[in-house]
Amino acid sequence: MQVNSEWxxxxxxxxxxxxxxxxxxxxxxxxxxxxxxxRIIRIPCSCRLNPMFILRAFQRGxxxxxxxxxxxxxxxxxxxxxxxxxxxxxxxSMLDYLGIxxxxxxxxxVSAAEGAKFAATMNDFVQTVxxxxxxxxLEDLRCKA
Amino acid sequence: xxQIAKTELDTLFAAITAEQKLYIPADDSxxxxxxxxxxxxxxxxxxLNTARSAKDLFFPQVENLVGFRMHAGAIxxxxxxEEPEDFVIFGVRACDCRSFSILDRVFLxxxxxxxxQMRRAxxxxxxxxxxxxxxxxxxxxxxxxxADPAGDVTCWLEDGxxxxxxxxxxxxxxxxxxxxxxxCPADAADAQQARTRALMQKLPLxxxxxxxxxxxxxxxxxxxxxxASLSEACLGCGTCTFVCPTCQCYDVEEFRDGSxxxxxxxxxxxxxxxxxxxxxxxxxxxxxxxFRQRFLHKLVYFPENxxxxxxxxxxxxCLAKCPIHMNIVKVIKTLGVxxx
Amino acid sequence: MxxxxxxxxxxxxxxxxxxxxxxxxGEFFYDLTPAVFTSVPEVEQSFVWSVFxxxxxxxxxxxxxxxxxxxxxxxxxxxxxxxxxxxxxxRILRENVHVVGVxxxxxxxxxxxxxxxxxxxxxVAEQDGALRVETLYGARTLDRKDALGExxxxxxxxxxxxxxxxxxxxxxxxxxxxxxxxARIEAMTPEERFAxxxxxxxRCIRCNACRNVCPACSCETCVFDNPDSGLRxxxxxxxxxxxxxxxxxxxxxxxxxxxCGECTRVCPxxxxxxxxxxxxxxxxxxxxxxxxxxxxxxxxxxxxxFTLHDPEPSQAAVRGGxx
Numbered sequence: 001m002q003v004n005s006e007w008x009x010x011x012x013x014x015x016x017x018x019x020x021x022x023x024x025x026x027x028x029x030x031x032x033x034x035x036x037x038x039r040i041i042r043i044p045c046s047c048r049l050n051p052m053f054i055l056r057a058f059q060r061g062x063x064x065x066x067x068x069x070x071x072x073x074x075x076x077x078x079x080x081x082x083x084x085x086x087x088x089x090x091x092x093s094m095l096d097y098l099g100i101x102x103x104x105x106x107x108x109x110v111s112a113a114e115g116a117k118f119a120a121t122m123n124d125f126v127q128t129v130x131x132x133x134x135x136x137x138l139e140d141l142r143c144k145a
Numbered sequence: 146x147x148q149i150a151k152t153e154l155d156t157l158f159a160a161i162t163a164e165q166k167l168y169i170p171a172d173d174s175x176x177x178x179x180x181x182x183x184x185x186x187x188x189x190x191x192x193l194n195t196a197r198s199a200k201d202l203f204f205p206q207v208e209n210l211v212g213f214r215m216h217a218g219a220i221x222x223x224x225x226x227e228e229p230e231d232f233v234i235f236g237v238r239a240c241d242c243r244s245f246s247i248l249d250r251v252f253l254x255x256x257x258x259x260x261x262q263m264r265r266a267x268x269x270x271x272x273x274x275x276x277x278x279x280x281x282x283x284x285x286x287x288x289x290x291x292a293d294p295a296g297d298v299t300c301w302l303e304d305g306x307x308x309x310x311x312x313x314x315x316x317x318x319x320x321x322x323x324x325x326x327x328x329c330p331a332d333a334a335d336a337q338q339a340r341t342r343a344l345m346q347k348l349p350l351x352x353x354x355x356x357x358x359x360x361x362x363x364x365x366x367x368x369x370x371x372x373a374s375l376s377e378a379c380l381g382c383g384t385c386t387f388v389c390p391t392c393q394c395y396d397v398e399e400f401r402d403g404s405x406x407x408x409x410x411x412x413x414x415x416x417x418x419x420x421x422x423x424x425x426x427x428x429x430x431x432x433x434x435x436f437r438q439r440f441l442h443k444l445v446y447f448p449e450n451x452x453x454x455x456x457x458x459x460x461x462x463c464l465a466k467c468p469i470h471m472n473i474v475k476v477i478k479t480l481g482v483x484x485x
Numbered sequence: 486m487x488x489x490x491x492x493x494x495x496x497x498x499x500x501x502x503x504x505x506x507x508x509x510x511g512e513f514f515y516d517l518t519p520a521v522f523t524s525v526p527e528v529e530q531s532f533v534w535s536v537f538x539x540x541x542x543x544x545x546x547x548x549x550x551x552x553x554x555x556x557x558x559x560x561x562x563x564x565x566x567x568x569x570x571x572x573x574x575x576r577i578l579r580e581n582v583h584v585v586g587v588x589x590x591x592x593x594x595x596x597x598x599x600x601x602x603x604x605x606x607x608x609v610a611e612q613d614g615a616l617r618v619e620t621l622y623g624a625r626t627l628d629r630k631d632a633l634g635e636x637x638x639x640x641x642x643x644x645x646x647x648x649x650x651x652x653x654x655x656x657x658x659x660x661x662x663x664x665x666x667x668a669r670i671e672a673m674t675p676e677e678r679f680a681x682x683x684x685x686x687x688r689c690i691r692c693n694a695c696r697n698v699c700p701a702c703s704c705e706t707c708v709f710d711n712p713d714s715g716l717r718x719x720x721x722x723x724x725x726x727x728x729x730x731x732x733x734x735x736x737x738x739x740x741x742x743x744x745c746g747e748c749t750r751v752c753p754x755x756x757x758x759x760x761x762x763x764x765x766x767x768x769x770x771x772x773x774x775x776x777x778x779x780x781x782x783x784x785x786x787x788x789x790x791f792t793l794h795d796p797e798p799s800q801a802a803v804r805g806g807x808x
Contacts, residue, residue: 468751
């Protein structure tokens with residue numbers, strides 16, 4: 001694993017439009033900082049996240065993928081995040097089963113009012129992935145050239 | 146004719162490896178034989194044949210052709226071709242060796258496929274005669290002599306001894322570099338050959354009648370109603386085509402990552418729904434047409450364009466591997482019966 | 486079992502059905518092909534019921550049940566779960582199918598028999614619970630269980646989920662340790678698990694046999710075949726794509742997969758694909774309560790359902806892959 005002082009992981013954060021995406025905004029307006037290597041992709045609901053998106057992110061160079069959605073019970077569409085919770089639980093367990101580092105994937109529930117939690121979550125996740133180093137087990141070598 | 150004790154095979158393989166790469170059939174983790182790069186300690190498989198065919202070494206499933214990259218506002222061509230190193234492929238059975246000559250007709254005729262041509266030029270083929278054919282073997286019906294395979298070198302394993310006969314200049318050149326091979330009588334393999342040939346005649350499919358097939362039979366076979374029942378259970382998977390030593394169809398695909406393009410070719414299967422799909426649509430809309438394409442290609446269209454040579458070598462892989470056990474032998478037997 | 490072929494003849498002769506889906510004799514004693522029979526002479530001539538009827542006929546009923554008229558199908562206990570699941574998903578028209586349940590003692594698998602070093606097998610006969618295997622090079626006796634395919638060695642149930650009539654006795658759920666291998670892999674270190682799965686999945690030749698045989702894979706066009714999906718890959722051009730295909734496929738059938746074992750049976754490269762599906766089943770059982778896909782017509786598959794207090798994804802991690 002190649003970890004040097006300059007290397008910064010690429011993090012993809014899938015954020016629900018109605019909560020964590022606004023939470024990210026709030027953390028900005030509150031002048032809270034989170035690492036610039038977090039790339040946010042807005043999705044209409046956490047349950048829009050197709051498992052394929054996660055694998056695809058890893059393929060295209062992500063070192064960590066995080067999904068942020070509304071707290072259980074607070075889904076804009078009432079139940080979307082409950083489905084997402086089951087799906088991600090099973091998917092992450094499967095990735096672990098295949099020996100792909102489990103800590104590279106995470107789900108956090110962050111509301112629109114939790115700007116501070118958003119920043120803290122991202123800081124913590126980036127730290128975790130930095131410690132793991134580059135994604136090697138789910139990379140596409142053709143994207144590395 | 147030369148010989149070496151079977152117990153000294155490692156010495157022989159090590160000597161070959163000193164000069165070039167060597168692939169031998171070895172058991173994989175699932176217990177099936179596969180052509181594997183030899184390394185000290187790798188044992189020759191005891192199985193009759195490899196699960197994947199030997200064509201993989203000349204016509205790999207995926208092969209990069211060329212790449213493009215955006216650079217300073219212009220498109221730059223990226224060379225992805227790698228010059229293959231010399232290699233030896235050991236333990237090729239007679240059927241697979243015959244498949245090379247079939248693939249040669251496709252890839253080495255104009256326009257020559259230079260990727261395939263380079264691999265063929267760099268390879269020395271060492272064949273191994275069969276002694277214990279399977280019930281699924283029907284190479285004899287395709288005119289292959291399992292007891293005397295072609296290749297640059299032909300080998301026989303007999304009573305703990307490997308017999309070695311160079312057939313070509315390439316074979317002679319390889320033999321010269323292997324001093325551990327000791328001379329032996331030229332008729333050393335004769336007894337085994339006689340036994341194997343007798344055995345081949347006893348196989349259930351030895352007398353497969355191919356008279357209804359070959360060049361010029363398209364009209365007689367194309368609209369036969371039996372195609373419907375033959376293909377009705379077909380899953381449309383690519384197993385038969387991908388384990389087949391003579392299937393040669395490929396597709397050219399591109400991998401794009403936003404700033405560059407990699408163009409590669411990969412095996413395609415006529416069993417797939419998008420095979421030869423064009424802007425105007427799919428010329429073979431149902432599995433019945435796709436299925437018919439596969440078998441008529443091997444049994445009629447190929448011989449028509451290639452001096453009557455069938456595009457099948459009788460290796461029996463499709464018989465063993467088809468998930469629903471539909472295969473070329475059943476097609477031959479069903480359509481071989483002419484209408485009353 | 487006696488009576489399967491006779492039942493097919495009876496159903497056609499009495500005109501209670503128009504077609505029968507069964508198994509057709511091949512070149513050898515073992516290479517049976519799923520087939521549709523429309524007449525009594527056809528059945529008499531080539532219908533076979535033997536220890537080599539491993540193929541799950543349920544998926545063929547998607548098309549057959551829509552072809553007009555009534556179709557009879559012979560389903561083994563494991564096949565009935567796929568059937569129910571497909572009816573549940575509105576893929577099979579239940580009213581057009583007459584299900585003849587057939588009790589089963591486990592099906593033999595030619596690749597398994599060959600894996601015991603037997604080649605050129607000319608016949609297999611049952612003799613007092615053992616199998617007499619004749620080959621061109623001599624005969625050998627195999628224990629019946631050593632000749633069973635993987636799906637039958639770890640049979641989950643002899644209980645038929647549905648039938649209109651039954652040949653043989655209704656059976657019970659079985660415990661043949663089908664999750665032991667999953668647990669063994671879970672107990673490995675992540676490095677070992679990664680190495681194990683790379684070793685297995687790297688053999689994949691993307692022939693799609695696992696997908697095409699799978700009763701749960703019944704999409705009209707698979708995302709991996711759709712040129713507009715951006716995911717089509719005819720061959721795994723990179724190790725990533727080997728993982729991608731099998732993870733996504735297993736995920737897509739998760740909670741709908743009945744563990745019929747066809748994927749592993751048909752894999753020409755002998756990849757233990759059932760271990761991916763069983764991992765999902767084991768997780769679902771542990772996290773959301775025991776669930777057997779296709780056991781009934783009413784319950785929702787766990788991935789199409791939820792409770793307010795499901796475990797969080799992070800908790801599954803704490804378990805270290807095990808549940």
